[in-house]
Amino acid sequence: MSRDANYPSLTDKKVFITGGATGIGASLVTHFVAQGARVRFIDIDDTAAHELVGSLSGRATYAHCDVRDIAALQEAIASFEGPAGHIDVLVNNAARDDRHAADEVDVAYWEDRMQINLRPHFFAAQAVRRGMARAGGGSIINFGSIVVQMAAANMAAYVAAKAGIYGLTRALARDFxxxxxxxxxxxxxWVITERQRTLYWNENSARNIAEKQCIPEPLEPADLARMALFLAADDSRHCTAQKFIVDGGWE
Incomplete structure (x- = not known):
């Protein structure tokens, strides 16, 4: 029997998740479905997305969408809302953490990183606001990153975007x-997804976690999904404009 918390307020809620096909996103989809929510997620990895939908017996739906295409993102949101409908929970999760040397970043690369890692958060939030207001409220969860506090190297554009997300969160909390x-x-x-294991995990990784985290165990996608459930549920009804860190005590 699962010992995870159950949130009755999430039953039948409409939840829209960006970047939901793999990693943290897939865990978000799975956990919200387990709460009885109606979930729509977007991604560009069709193969992984369809496998996830199949594993959940069709209890989540998928739409192909590149978050850099704001018109397509807005259309995906409107389609899930339905005529005069609304979305109860928006989870802005989609991101790319590719490493890059600062000296090699040009304008095109910088703009592309912002178009993936920051711009969609605003326009997705803007798109759901009217419906949420009609419904009497809602929850928007923006994914940042601990790299901002770490002053991480070789990812300046990513760090800048993730720092901007917290500022955006504060501003939208006031506006909405x-x-x-x-x-x-x-x-x-540092959540150890399959992508992280493939690209960045090496013999020093486990040692770094053991030395730098207060809890010396690797973070898993489910650790983030469980916090997202709390922030989406009515249990957190007066939590807003805040940052919630799930890092095992790294920082």
């Missing part, structure tokens, strides 16, 4: 609060 829409920033530490 009168409609009882909560906006929070969820900040993961």
């Amino acid at each position: 609060g009168k409609d009882l829409i909560r906006v929070n920033c969820l900040i993961p530490g």
